[in-house]
Structures are given as C-alpha cells and as structure tokens.
Amino acid sequence: MLKTFLIGLKDLRLAFRDRAALLLMLLAPFLLTIGMGFVTGRFSGGTSGISDIPVILVNQDNAQLGNALVDLFNAPELADLMEPTASSDLETARQLIDNDETAAVVFIPKGFTESIIPKDGQTLSDEIISIEIYTNPTRPTSAGIVQTIVEEFLSRVESGSIGGQVTMAQLITSGRVAPQDIPAVGEAMSERLSSSTTEPVTAIKLKQNEVGGEAIQFDVLAYLAPGMALMFLMYTVSYGGRTIIAERIQGTLPRLLISPTSAAQILGGKIFGIYLTGVAQLGILIFATTMMFQLKWGNTLGVIVLVLAAVFGATGWGMLITALARTAGQVASVGSAIMLIFGILGGSFVSLENLHPLMQNLSKITPNAWGLDGFTTLALGGGLADISTPVSALLLMGAVLFIAAVLLFNRQGIAQR
Amino acid sequence: MPNILEVKELVKKYGDFTAVKGVSFNIEEGEIFSLLGPNGAGKTTAISMLSTLYTPTSGDATIGGHSVTKDPMSVRNIIGVVPQDLALYEDLTARENLIFWGQMYNLNGKSLNTRVDEVLAQIGLTDKAKNRVKTFSGGMKRRVNIGVGLLHKPKLLFMDEPTVGIDPQSRRAILDTVKDLNKQGMTVLYTTHYMEEAEELSNRVGIIDHGRMIALGTQKELTQQVGQSETLILHLEEGANPEALAKSFNGIKGVDNADASDHAVTIICPEAEDVLAAVVSKANEQGVKIRSIDIREPNLEAVFLHLTGRALRD
Ligand SMILES: Nc1ncnc2c1ncn2[C@@H]1O[C@H](COP(=O)(O)OP(=O)(O)OP(=O)(O)O)[C@@H](O)[C@H]1O
Ligand SMILES: [Mg+2]
Numbered sequence: 001m002l003k004t005f006l007i008g009l010k011d012l013r014l015a016f017r018d019r020a021a022l023l024l025m026l027l028a029p030f031l032l033t034i035g036m037g038f039v040t041g042r043f044s045g046g047t048s049g050i051s052d053i054p055v056i057l058v059n060q061d062n063a064q065l066g067n068a069l070v071d072l073f074n075a076p077e078l079a080d081l082m083e084p085t086a087s088s089d090l091e092t093a094r095q096l097i098d099n100d101e102t103a104a105v106v107f108i109p110k111g112f113t114e115s116i117i118p119k120d121g122q123t124l125s126d127e128i129i130s131i132e133i134y135t136n137p138t139r140p141t142s143a144g145i146v147q148t149i150v151e152e153f154l155s156r157v158e159s160g161s162i163g164g165q166v167t168m169a170q171l172i173t174s175g176r177v178a179p180q181d182i183p184a185v186g187e188a189m190s191e192r193l194s195s196s197t198t199e200p201v202t203a204i205k206l207k208q209n210e211v212g213g214e215a216i217q218f219d220v221l222a223y224l225a226p227g228m229a230l231m232f233l234m235y236t237v238s239y240g241g242r243t244i245i246a247e248r249i250q251g252t253l254p255r256l257l258i259s260p261t262s263a264a265q266i267l268g269g270k271i272f273g274i275y276l277t278g279v280a281q282l283g284i285l286i287f288a289t290t291m292m293f294q295l296k297w298g299n300t301l302g303v304i305v306l307v308l309a310a311v312f313g314a315t316g317w318g319m320l321i322t323a324l325a326r327t328a329g330q331v332a333s334v335g336s337a338i339m340l341i342f343g344i345l346g347g348s349f350v351s352l353e354n355l356h357p358l359m360q361n362l363s364k365i366t367p368n369a370w371g372l373d374g375f376t377t378l379a380l381g382g383g384l385a386d387i388s389t390p391v392s393a394l395l396l397m398g399a400v401l402f403i404a405a406v407l408l409f410n411r412q413g414i415a416q417r
Numbered sequence: 418m419p420n421i422l423e424v425k426e427l428v429k430k431y432g433d434f435t436a437v438k439g440v441s442f443n444i445e446e447g448e449i450f451s452l453l454g455p456n457g458a459g460k461t462t463a464i465s466m467l468s469t470l471y472t473p474t475s476g477d478a479t480i481g482g483h484s485v486t487k488d489p490m491s492v493r494n495i496i497g498v499v500p501q502d503l504a505l506y507e508d509l510t511a512r513e514n515l516i517f518w519g520q521m522y523n524l525n526g527k528s529l530n531t532r533v534d535e536v537l538a539q540i541g542l543t544d545k546a547k548n549r550v551k552t553f554s555g556g557m558k559r560r561v562n563i564g565v566g567l568l569h570k571p572k573l574l575f576m577d578e579p580t581v582g583i584d585p586q587s588r589r590a591i592l593d594t595v596k597d598l599n600k601q602g603m604t605v606l607y608t609t610h611y612m613e614e615a616e617e618l619s620n621r622v623g624i625i626d627h628g629r630m631i632a633l634g635t636q637k638e639l640t641q642q643v644g645q646s647e648t649l650i651l652h653l654e655e656g657a658n659p660e661a662l663a664k665s666f667n668g669i670k671g672v673d674n675a676d677a678s679d680h681a682v683t684i685i686c687p688e689a690e691d692v693l694a695a696v697v698s699k700a701n702e703q704g705v706k707i708r709s710i711d712i713r714e715p716n717l718e719a720v721f722l723h724l725t726g727r728a729l730r731d
Binding site: 003006010013014017018250251252254255256257258259260261262 | 465468469470490493494496498500502503504505506507508509513517518520521522523565
C-alpha cells in the first residue's frame with residue numbers, strides 16, 4: 001500500500017516536471033477556455049461550443065425595448081449562437097418546450113417598454129413589467145445562455161441610464177430605440193433605481209417548465225471551462241499510460257520488478273499516479289478559472305466528488321488504451337485521437353444538444369459527457385444529490401475499464417519486453 | 418566459504434532461439450566472480466534470470482538458499498542489481514532517485530536519509546546530489562545507476578557491464594568501487610567483455626560464449642589450459658586483408674594458431690620472439706603495412722581465442 005502511494009507520488013512529480021506535459025495538461029485547456037470565452041465574447045456572437053440554440057421570442061410589447069431585445073437575438077453577432085423564431089402565442093410556444101423543440105421561450109409582455117419609458121404625458125406605472133423566460137430543463141446550458149443574453153440586455157438598459165449611455169448607444173444602434181429617446185430612457189431608469197428602496201431593479205422573471213423553480217445563473221465559461229478541462233484530462237490519462245510503457249523501455253520498470261515490490265503494487269502505483277495527476281490537473285484548472293474569471297463552479301463538495309469520479313472514469317480509459325497498445329507511440333497517437341473524439345462526442349466543442357441522437361447515445365461512453373453534465377448541473381446551482389447520476393455512471397465506467405485493463409495486463413505481464 | 422549462489426543447468430529460450438544453453442556455476446561468499454563473454458553471449462539473459470526478472474525456460478538457481486523460481490521475493494531482498502542499461506528517472510535529481518529506490522527496498526525515515534548520504538559519498542556525487550540526472554555526464558549517470566544497487570547493502574551484487582561506454586577515469590573509479598565493496602564483504606557477480614577487467618577484479622572467471630559456459634576457474638587455471646603460449650597481435654594499416662595474412666601465418670613454424678579480425682591478426686605461439694621475424698617478412702612479402710605490434714603474456718584473451726578460434730573483441 002505504502003509503495004503504491006510512493007510510486008504514485010513519484011509519477012505526479014515527474015508529470016509536473018515535464019514541460020511538454022504541463023503545456024497540454026494545464027496551459028492548453030486554460031488558453032482554449034479563454035480563447036473560446038473571447039469568441040463567444042461572453043456573448044457578443046461568433047461560434048461557441050454551443051451553437052444554433054433554438055429560442056422562441058414572444059413579443060407582445062411591440063415597443064422600443066421589446067423590439068430592441070428581439071433585434072439583439074437576431075443580431076449578426078449572435079447568428080451562429082442563436083436561432084430565434086418569433087411567435088405571437090405564449091401557450092403554443094411553451095408547448096414547443098414540452099416537445100423539446102426549443103431551449104427556451106422569452107416572453108416580453110405587453111407594456112414592458114412603457115413600464116420603463118413612459119409615453120409623453122403619462123406617469124410611470126408602479127411596477128416594472130417583467131420579461132419572462134421559460135426554460136427547457138433538459139437543455140440547461142442553452143437555456144442558461146438565453147437567460148444570460150436577456151440579463152445582459154437589461155443590464156445594458158440599466159447602465160445606459162447610470163453611466164454615460166455608451167452601452168446604451170451601442171445596444172441601440174441596431175435597435176428600435178431612437179437616439180432622441182435615449183436621454184428619456186436614461187432618466188426614467190435612474191429615477192426608478194433611486195426610488196427603489198428595497199431590492200435592486202430586476203426586470204426579469206425566470207420560469208422553468210415543469211421541474212424546479214430555482215433561478216438559473218449561468219456563465220458560458222461554466223460550460224467551456226469544464227469542457228476543455230475534461231478534454232485535456234484525456235490527454236493526461238493517456239500520458240500516464242504512456243509512462244508505463246516508457247518505464248518498460250527505460251529500464252525502470254524491470255528494475256522495480258526485481259526490487260522486493262510486487263507487480264500488483266507497481267501497477268497500482270502507476271494507476272494511482274495517473275489518478276493523482278488528473279485530480280491535480282482539474283484542481284488547478286478549477287482554481288485558476290475561479291480566481292481569474294470569478295467563474296462559479298458551484299457546490300464545493302459536489303465539485304470535489306465530481307472531479308474524483310470523472311478522473312476515475314478517465315483513468316480507466318487511459319489504462320485500457322495502454323493495455324491494448326504495444327508501444328509508447330501507439331498510446332500517444334491513440335490517446336490523442338481519443339482525446340479529440342471524446343472531446344467532440346462529449347460536448348467540449350459542440351453542445352450535445354446539437355448532436356444526432358445516435359451520437360448522443362454514443363457520448364455516454366465518454367467521461368467527458370458525464371463530467372460535463374455534472375459540472376453544468378453544479379454551475380446551475382445543483383448540489384451533490386443532483387449529480388448522483390453522472391457520478392455513478394463515471395464510477396461504473398471506471399470500474400469496468402479497470403477490470404478489463406487489469407485482465408489484459410495480467411495476460412501480457414507488465415514486464416513483457 | 419559456503420556458496421552464496423548455485424546455478425544449475427539454466428536455460429533460456431526466446432522463441433526458437435536459445436540464448437542460454439544450460440549454464441551451471443557456483444559463487445562463493447566473499448568473492449568477485451566475472452562472467453566474461455563477447456556481445457550476445459548471453460550474460461544479460463543469465464543475470465536477468467538470476468535476478469528474478471525472467472523465468473528460466475528450465476533449470477534453477479539458488480541465492481542464499483532461496484530458489485529464484487520458487488521464492489523470488491526472498492531472493493530480491495538479498496541481491497542488488499546494477500543493470501547494463503541505465504535505469505533511472507532522468508527528471509529526478511540524483512538524491513531523489515536514490516530516495517525513491519531506497520523506498521522500494523523498504524528503507525525509510527532517517528535510516529534511508531543516512532544511507533542515501535553514504536551512497537552519494539561512495540559514488541562521489543555528494544556535490545551533485547541536487548542536480549537532475551539528465552544533466553549528468555555518462556559516467557556520472559553510471560555511478561548513480563550503481564548507487565541504486567547498493568542502497569540496501571545486498572549480500573550479492575550483480576553488475577552487468579557497468580563500465581560500457583565511459584571515459585577511462587570513470588572506469589577507473591568504478592573498478593575501485595567494486596574492489597572496495599568486495600573488501601567490505603560484498604560478493605560480486607561482474608559481467609564484462611573486457612578481459613582486463615576480469616583479470617584485475619576477479620578471483621574466478623567463467624567464460625561464456627553463444628550461451629554456453631566454455632571455461633570456468635581461476636585465472637591461473639584457465640591460462641594453464643593454453644599452456645605457456647604467448648599472444649602476438651599485429652595491427653594492420655587500413656585496406657590490408659587480415660584473413661589472407663592469417664592464413665599464410667599458419668604455415669610458419671612455431672605458430673600454433675593465427676586468427677584474423679578487423680585490421681588485426683592474433684597469433685598464438687609458445688615464444689613470440691621466435692616467430693616475430695618470420696611474421697614480419699611474410700607481411701612485407703604481401704605488401705601489408707604493419708601499424709604496431711603487441712606481445713602479451715598468457716591471458717584470458719588467449720584462452721578465449723584458444724577455445725573458440727575467435728578474438729574476444731573485434
Ligand atoms: N528479448 C529477447 N528476445 C529475443 N532474443 C533476445 C532477447 N534478449 C536477448 N536476445 C538474444 O539473446 C542473445 C544473448 O543476449 P544477451 O543480451 O544476454 O547477451 P549479452 O552477453 O548480455 O551481450 P552484450 O555484451 O551485448 O550485453 C543475443 O543473441 C540476443 O540477440
Ligand atoms: Mg548484456
């Protein structure tokens with residue numbers, strides 16, 4: 001047991017001394033997360049891992065602000081990300097959620113604009129009429145993005161009233177709010193804000209169809225960061241597997257085998273080393289994105305349990321690849337291929353929601369899909385209980401793969417030259 | 418002295434190819450035993466079986482009374498192995514390597530640290546202990562490789578060609594270390610294809626060729642097998658034909674055997690001075706230029722040549 005632990009620690013240390021490995025374990029996922037975060041601009045358009053999110057806009061306001069929001073969803077910058085459809089009837093639209101044909105419905109009630117910008121000669125109504133978002137619980141990520149866009153819109157409306165109208169102007173260039181109305185909007189908003197004593201103004205009301213009613217807070221980085229981390233976790237486990245073959249060639253494995261250490265302790269130590277390295281990698285990435293982007297990964301205990309389970313599942317794959325390969329080169333190339341395939345299948349690039357149903361089923365063999373499922377659930381406010389399915393799936397996956405790998409190793413003998 | 422190692426009819430096949438063909442020998446406690454043989458003779462294969470890495474195809478060996486096939490764990494505790502090829506973690510420092518391998522030999526805590534310091538001093542790397550092994554010269558790496566084998570103070574140390582490919586100075590240091598270790602009571606099985614090393618170090622020598630032990634005994638016993646013969650080696654200029662020359666030498670009176678290798682002819686004869694003139698004029702006749710001439714007293718090289726008709730090294 002102790003030796004297993006010592007061999008694992010030795011491998012962890014070696015992995016962190018290998019510059020090339022560090023580059024792929026830590027720097028690559030980190031930079032890609034930032035890069036994709038920029039592309040999605042935390043939402044100014046372009047391609048993200050998620051694209052063509054179907055959303056239905058029910059605009060009963062038909063005034064400046066309501067139209068501006070519809071235009072925002074139709075803006076060229078969001079063309080890849082969103083696929084908005086207009087509808088006049090809320091009930092029909094909600095029906096589409098139930099049929100899983102859309103990710104969310106944005107309902108802009110009649111009088112929304114007027115409740116913020118009073119028409120000439122009219123006084124403000126007492127209450128701001130809220131925009132309502134109905135979300136599809138099976139598409140939490142996409143729904144989260146829709147919600148964030150609406151929030152962004154509203155915060156721009158607000159900031160237009162507080163700060164120098166710059167964002168307001170930006171927002172409205174493509175919109176319907178005429179330039180001459182801007183001061184009015186600003187004034188109205190600031191009045192509102194100063195008069196509201198209790199809560200800050202929120203002009204958004206969130207409704208989830210059927211399941212749960214809690215508010216969703218979603219940052220697209222909370223999808224991108226775990227997606228990238230999980231993808232490069234697959235690199236780490238195949239790197240670890242490669243060190244088993246490398247040790248055979250560099251003579252340290254035979255040397256271990258002729259020391260008073262059993263083959264089981266050695267193999268256990270190598271596996272433990274891969275596991276430790278994977279956990280360290282995810283831990284560092286989570287810590288770094290939390291610190292640098294204020295990314296909220298969610299419930300701490302949930303994140304810890306999920307990391308441990310995800311690395312377990314991924315390590316199983318690393319072991320299987322190693323047990324099947326003959327050379328370190330094979331492990332490296334098969335490992336990279338699997339990293340990409342699993343990355344795509346598992347939703348690191350394209351949201352699973354957009355994949356063919358067959359692919360969605362196939363994605364169940366990847367630790368990426370389950371891990372991402374768990375991480376998004378946590379980021380959306382879920383707790384330990386909410387991730388029990390992905391955690392059990394990952395543990396089961398790891399256990400099955402481990403047994404397969406150990407059987408293969410036993411048949412070959414790990415010292416085989 | 419009792420035998421620490423007893424090898425009985427050890428055989429190893431790699432598929433159809435038999436690398437070790439029934440080797441038997443004993444090593445007494447306290448001696449340095451050399452296994453001398455050319456490349457591919459089967460030295461490493463033999464050591465791999467004795468150190469419990471490979472299972473013999475047939476035969477067995479006991480070390481300290483424990484069978485290498487039936488009780489490998491007990492064997493592993495009393496042997497130390499210095500493999501022919503470096504087996505170290507290049508990204509760890511010398512000290513980290515020694516600590517790790519010490520742990521694998523069940524050392525720990527303070528005694529491990531003290532032992533690592535001792536070994537570092539013994540291999541002369543105390544100053545470089547904190548440098549990564551990959552920054553070391555070939556000779557320094559070899560010394561760390563040896564150090565790892567010494568950590569748990571094995572009773573029997575296997576050293577497989579520990580001086581291959583290093584500078585004369587490091588080689589000297591390693592040979593001296595082996596002698597020191599032996600003085601402190603360690604039994605050593607040393608393999609080499611350098612006759613001089615076997616001659617300098619060992620009490621007894623086993624000569625191995627093509628997987629067979631072709632001679633076994635003290636140096637004196639072995640050289641007596643070739644009588645009082647001396648060895649005359651002619652080193653030729655590039656472009657000469659040593660085969661033709663060797664053939665023509667075999668007719669000369671007083672030459673027991675003449676054998677060609679790359680750019681050299683090795684002659685076994687009772688008295689080198691008696692044949693020297695004849696040999697040189699024969700070479701002149703054939704227009705072969707001689708670069709230098711070596712005369713050697715009876716040695717293991719001559720024994721090998723006598724037994725195999727080939728030179729030990731090229
Ligand atoms: N794993 C293997 N599979 C097949 N043949 C092998 C294997 N290992 C060694 N051999 C062959 O067995 C023979 C003996 O090899 P071995 O390494 O034991 O020789 P050696 O005396 O140590 O030589 P050297 O001085 O070059 O180290 C060689 O012909 C070699 O090619
Ligand atoms: Mg060898």
